[in-house]
Amino acid sequence: MSDTAWQGETVKAWLASRFAASQVDQDRADRRGRDYGDDYDKAAAEEFVCRLARVHPSVEDQARFGAYLKELLDRDEYNRTGVYSERRFEREVKAYLRKLIRMAKANSGFENTSHFQKD
Structure with a gap:
């Protein structure tokens, strides 16, 4: 566990940077074609999670943020149009949420x- 205090602004900045990176990765995979559907779906999952997490008010509090991420993980399905599979x-959404939960913890x-x- 980190010795530093939870910094909501740092977490928001990280989520924003990952959101932007995932959009670039989706564009890159989309230009490469159907053979890169796995890469597209992985980047789309990262974008999906970051989009939800970065605007949620719980990001300011470590415990609440972790609880929110666990709520997202417990969902039965995640809907996003345009993915290959x-x-x-x-x-990929569940894997990314698990990673983010570990990071938050x-x-x-x-x-x-x-x-x-x-990773």
């Missing part, structure tokens, strides 16, 4: 706003 999209990783990140 609904099943793959939903799987540990309060770490939000300072890295580079486009390409290790």
Whole structure:
């Protein structure tokens, strides 16, 4: 667990940077064609999660944010038009939510706003 206090603004900035990166990744995969549907769906899932999380008021409080992410994870389905595979999209949304839950719990990783990140 990080020794620093929860910084809602840092988390919002990270979510905004990931949102922007996911849009670029979707555009790149879309231009490459149907063979890159996996990449498109993964980026669309990241965009979906970041879109919801960055505007939710719970982002200012670590415990509330973690609870909100768990609520999202407990959903039965996630709807987004334009993806190649609904099943793959939903799987990627859940994987991204789990990653974000781990990051929020540990309060770490939000300072890295580079486009390409290790998982």
